Amino acid sequence: MIVDLQVTADHLAANVRNQLRTRPVCLTQEQKLGQDTVLLDHVEITDRTTLRATPRTVTVVGQGNVPVDLAGSAVEVTQEVVLHLVTVNGLLAAGTSPAAQMTSLPVDVRFTLALTVVGGTPRLQVTYVPPIDVGGLAQLIPGVGQQVDAALTTLSGTMPLDVRGLDRLLLRSLPPVNAGLALDAGERLVTVRLEALTSPRTVTLWQELYAGAAPDRLDGHGWAAFIDETLLALTTLELANAAKPTVGTFGAPVASWSPSGRGIRVSRSGTVKDVGPFDEDADVTVTMTLEFSVVSPDVLRLRLDLDVATDLGGLSGLMGDILGLEPDLDAVLPTVNGWTKVAATTYERTIYPGLSSPLLGHLVVDDLVPDRHGLHLTGHVAPLRPLTPAGLTVEPARFTWQLTGSCSRGIGIRNVGTVTLTGTGSAPLHLCEARVLFDPAKQFPLTVVRDEDGTATAVRIEVGELTEEYLSAPAYPCVVLIKTNGGARAVPLGIPAQASEEELRALTRARWAAVGSCYQLVDMLTDPVFWIPDPPDRTSLHRWDVVMAGLSYGEEVVMIDSDGQRVATGVAGATGTVHLSAVVTPGPEGRDVVLSRSRAEAPATGAQPLVVDVRQTLLEGVASVPADEGLLALRPGRHLGAPVMILVGPTESTLLGLHDPARPEPLATLPTGPRLVAFADGTHPTAALRSYLDLPNGLAASWNRRRGEVTLFAPTATATGPDRVTVLADPRG
Numbered sequence: 090m091i092v093d094l095q096v097t098a099d100h101l102a103a104n105v106r107n108q109l110r111t112r113p114v115c116l117t118q119e120q121k122l123g124q125d126t127v128l129l130d131h132v133e134i135t136d137r138t139t140l141r142a143t144p145r146t147v148t149v150v151g152q153g154n155v156p157v158d159l160a161g162s163a164v165e166v167t168q169e170v171v172l173h174l175v176t177v178n179g180l181l182a183a184g185t186s187p188a189a190q191m192t193s194l195p196v197d198v199r200f201t202l203a204l205t206v207v208g209g210t211p212r213l214q215v216t217y218v219p220p221i222d223v224g225g226l227a228q229l230i231p232g233v234g235q236q237v238d239a240a241l242t243t244l245s246g247t248m249p250l251d252v253r254g255l256d257r258l259l260l261r262s263l264p265p266v267n268a269g270l271a272l273d274a275g276e277r278l279v280t281v282r283l284e285a286l287t288s289p290r291t292v293t294l295w296q297e298l299y300a301g302a303a304p305d306r307l308d309g310h311g312w313a314a315f316i317d318e319t320l321l322a323l324t325t326l327e328l329a330n331a332a333k334p335t336v337g338t339f340g341a342p343v344a345s346w347s348p349s350g351r352g353i354r355v356s357r358s359g360t361v362k363d364v365g366p367f368d369e370d371a372d373v374t375v376t377m378t379l380e381f382s383v384v385s386p387d388v389l390r391l392r393l394d395l396d397v398a399t400d401l402g403g404l405s406g407l408m409g410d411i412l413g414l415e416p417d418l419d420a421v422l423p424t425v426n427g428w429t430k431v432a433a434t435t436y437e438r439t440i441y442p443g444l445s446s447p448l449l450g451h452l453v454v455d456d457l458v459p460d461r462h463g464l465h466l467t468g469h470v471a472p473l474r475p476l477t478p479a480g481l482t483v484e485p486a487r488f489t490w491q492l493t494g495s496c497s498r499g500i501g502i503r504n505v506g507t508v509t510l511t512g513t514g515s516a517p518l519h520l521c522e523a524r525v526l527f528d529p530a531k532q533f534p535l536t537v538v539r540d541e542d543g544t545a546t547a548v549r550i551e552v553g554e555l556t557e558e559y560l561s562a563p564a565y566p567c568v569v570l571i572k573t574n575g576g577a578r579a580v581p582l583g584i585p586a587q588a589s590e591e592e593l594r595a596l597t598r599a600r601w602a603a604v605g606s607c608y609q610l611v612d613m614l615t616d617p618v619f620w621i622p623d624p625p626d627r628t629s630l631h632r633w634d635v636v637m638a639g640l641s642y643g644e645e646v647v648m649i650d651s652d653g654q655r656v657a658t659g660v661a662g663a664t665g666t667v668h669l670s671a672v673v674t675p676g677p678e679g680r681d682v683v684l685s686r687s688r689a690e691a692p693a694t695g696a697q698p699l700v701v702d703v704r705q706t707l708l709e710g711v712a713s714v715p716a717d718e719g720l721l722a723l724r725p726g727r728h729l730g731a732p733v734m735i736l737v738g739p740t741e742s743t744l745l746g747l748h749d750p751a752r753p754e755p756l757a758t759l760p761t762g763p764r765l766v767a768f769a770d771g772t773h774p775t776a777a778l779r780s781y782l783d784l785p786n787g788l789a790a791s792w793n794r795r796r797g798e799v800t801l802f803a804p805t806a807t808a809t810g811p812d813r814v815t816v817l818a819d820p821r822g
Contacts, residue, residue, distance in 0.1 A: 145163040485507070
């Protein structure tokens with residue numbers, strides 16, 4: 090009982106190539122070359138991708154759940170990449186612009202693709218195949234081959250193959266027991282096969298697949314799907330049993346593929362006693378036909394017809410009443426809902442398959458091909474989103490004296506230089522390494538500034554007092570060497586100058602004022618703010634957005650939750666306005682948060698009145714996903730421009746797509762390491778696990794260690810005033 094999905098080898102190659110371009114590769118090794126140094130600028134993924142079958146022993150579950158080893162195959166992907174090399178002197182000459190390439194070396198890298206079943210879920214295994222042949226580059230940069238192998242090995246991993254679209258076609262979920270993919274003999278087609286229930290032909294079918302003998306089902310289209318008639322018969326037999334006759338004696342239903350080649354027919358024969366004019370018995374056959382049709386791209390319609398035939402003339406019209414053949418399928422079989430009754434014994438249902446996965450792309454159903462053995466669908470593949478390689482733009486800010494730090498970390502006076510990093514292109518930018526190119530006096534400590542997603546946004550140098558070693562030697566400038574997957578740069582920040590006495594006096598006064606503001610008495614707002622969209626519920630989460638206007642410049646406003654913890658802090662700028670936002674657990678009697686403000690002096694006469702505008706959003710749990718007890722962090726991120734949630738574990742991390750909040754979609758499982766970059770935007774794990782995580786699109790997430798799951802919360806109601814509550818659409822449908 091198999092399901093086949095088939096695409097062209099060229100389409101699979103393009104999808105694999107697109108995925109590789111989203112996953113940054115870092116090679117940081119350098120090599121002296123005379124008076125210069127050679128290093129990698131970036132890795133280019135070219136359009137030359139080839140697929141071939143490579144031998145592999147596979148294990149399939151045969152009839153009776155007996156495992157059988159077969160001579161199978163995996164799909165080997167050979168991808169051409171170009172290593173673009175530059176020199177340090179070339180980077181120095183180019184400044185903030187891309188440097189001229191010293192040389193470019195094309196090399197081939199190899200991966201294998203295999204499909205297996207893990208815990209009832211089909212998973213794609215992507216495995217890098219070392220070693221890489223770097224040719225003459227090994228002489229120029231010793232050990233570079235091993236470093237390339239180590240970098241590319243991080244691209245290995247597994248990801249689930251989304252089969253929910255198939256479940257919608259089958260009207261039920263059937264976890265596969267076998268899964269695999271293989272090329273045909275001409276290496277032109279790729280077949281992804283799933284088997285839900287074994288049969289006497291199981292081993293033979295898999296042997297034929299791995300021998301390259303899978304039939305070509307494309308029929309000139311971009312993709313095709315074939316669902317064995319036996320799988321569809323299971324659903325139809327369930328429906329037939331739900332709508333079985335209520336009188337008479339009938340045998341078991343018998344299923345067969347419809348002569349139209351578009352569906353399943355189930356017949357049940359029996360006898361109804363004493364219904365003829367002379368109390369004769371009637372031979373009766375009840376037939377149920379389930380047929381598929383395509384009404385528009387990616388929209389299928391199922392039509393279910395019930396029919397009664399009898400050998401007693403004139404009774405056919407009465408048999409439906411006699412046999413009770415007008416059941417409410419929604420009530421009788423609640424696991425198969427969504428049917429619409431369109432006639433006395435006719436039902437219809439609309440299906441939106443939505444077949445999509447990172448491996449195959451979005452497969453749009455266009456047509457149904459009549460077939461004698463099962464459901465045969467064809468269609469086109471939605472065009473791949475154009476993906477441009479990551480690029481790098483740098484913007485230096487030379488050294489200036491300024492205040493640094495915060496109340497919690499201490500406020501100091503430093504000479505600060507920064508390099509702002511901006512990614513160009515649709516592939517995410519990832520910082521591989523940043524260091525000061527030449528600093529024998531250790532004068533220039535470097536830190537990397539990252540956003541909430543862990544993506545590097547700037548490199549910062551903070552210099553305090555210039556050391557004796559630096560002052561006694563000829564002054565040298567600070568040059569920051571930056572290596573990213575979008576290119577390398579050597580960015581000059583200049584020579585830090587000593588602060589003048591006037592600068593120091595002004596900065597010292599500003600520092601004492603800043604330090605003093607950290608210890609001002611806190612005034613609680615006299616008017617309490619209460620939660621209003623719903624009664625307090627400890628199983629939900631509450632999002633608070635507060636805007637305060639009429640504050641003095643530099644005033645600090647703090648939001649404190651019911652446990653006394655600071656959850657948000659803001660400082661008023663020149664406009665006297667602060668915006669605070671936080672997700673909290675519902676507090677007692679609707680009292681979730683307290684707002685406080687600190688000020689250095691009493692409000693001046695004629696000061697603007699304080700205005701507080703509050704927006705409250707109720708977040709309710711719409712989905713839960715298992716989470717290992719060793720979970721390190723929940724992090725937001727982006728994958729191909731779409732928001733994702735990342736479950737960072739000690740060894741593996743999972744990316745969950747958030748397109749449908751009620752059904753978070755696992756996109757990939759990747760090794761956790763110093764650079765968790767794969768399909769996310771350079772997200773780095775952290776040891777601190779936040780109780781509640783803000784996510785894009787108004788979503789939030791929390792981790793329940795006791796239950797071992799992460800719950801996803803979505804907004805269901807908002808309030809902008811004591812009497813203005815808006816109920817939102819339930820994302821669970």
